[in-house]
Ligand code: SF4
């Protein structure tokens with residue numbers, strides 16, 4: 564079993580190490596993730612009044628992957 | 632207080648507070664142009680107007696997206712348009728999850744639950760989902776059901792009435808003169824046409840928009856005056872939350888002082904309407920802004936999350952209402 568690796572920013576989809584994602588991290592307090600952190604595919608995201616769910620067609624739901 | 636600003640607030644005190652009439656466009660603009668030092672006085676007057684003509688109750692609502700993303704329209708602020716490179720993907724909510732969202736909304740004490748779809752107007756599939764969804768909610772949850780499904784035909788209006796949808800949301804978004812700068816795939820007049828049909832059907836009319844789209848203050852005043860002409864039961868007031876990938880994605884978040892001026896001005900233009908804090912309040916005004924707005928003319932809130940973005944936890948708003956001694960409007964009071 565491989566470890567889940569955070570390769571991409573789940574807000575902007577850019578490489579985690581390539582640019583500064585401070586603004587993305589701040590924005591994520593009031594936004595669900597949009598990109599899969601493992602493959603940068605856009606996820607299917609459903610927001611409901613008390614939460615949200617997200618799913619990548621390949622990697623499934625993020626397990627609250629920490630942001631880069 | 633400067634002479635000119637004290638005179639507009641004096642006129643508002645007579646016309647709006649005492650007579651219950653909305654401020655006229657020129658004076659709405661004067662309120663939007665008040666110097667910083669006069670903002671507290673404007674909010675105080677707007678609060679008095681709200682208390683006198685609406686009362687202390689606050690209407691609490693939850694909203695949920697039944698169909699997210701992939702919209703064929705091009706509203707330049709919207710992350711759900713399929714025409715931009717927004718990261719929001721198309722997704723449908725299933726009926727059990729819709730009912731669960733209504734149940735969780737009702738558990739906060741909310742009296743309103745609004746079902747929203749990102750569409751130009753409903754197709755047969757969406758109308759079927761609405762029939763099934765509204766029936767399932769009504770069988771399981773005590774809450775008023777509202778809907779926001781874009782532009783409607785007369786048959787669809789009639790069907791929504793039959794389903795028991797009590798209020799319909801359709802935002803004009805901005806004033807007539809600025810609308811073509813924001814939307815090119817349909818017209819302001821088409822939206823107005825749907826609103827007229829909704830009004831004539833007996834459903835309550837919910838119609839507001841977004842402040843901070845790049846409109847001038849004069850256009851903001853024009854918008855408030857046009858809403859007043861429509862006399863909606865409810866006006867949701869959004870502040871632009873610039874969404875990545877949309878044409879307005881790089882627009883700055885509006886100045887919180889301008890947001891507060893807008894709250895006061897819209898209340899003075901619409902003394903009797905339900906004026907709801909909607910999206911963008913967190914990013915524009917922060918936690919303190921929620922309090923300032925509720926003490927400045929706002930008498931309704933969306934609790935919990937929005938359609939594609941997240942809000943403050945419902946508890947934070949409900950605790951604030953308790954602290955402000957503003958009772959949540961009970962479901963029984965709305966029937
Ligand atoms: S019609 Fe509604 S969902 Fe579609 S782009 Fe405009 S605001 Fe967004």
Ligand SMILES: [Zn+2]
Nearest residue numbers: 572575584587
């Ligand atoms: Zn990022």
Ligand SMILES: [Zn+2]
Nearest residue numbers: 599602619622
């Ligand atoms: Zn993935």
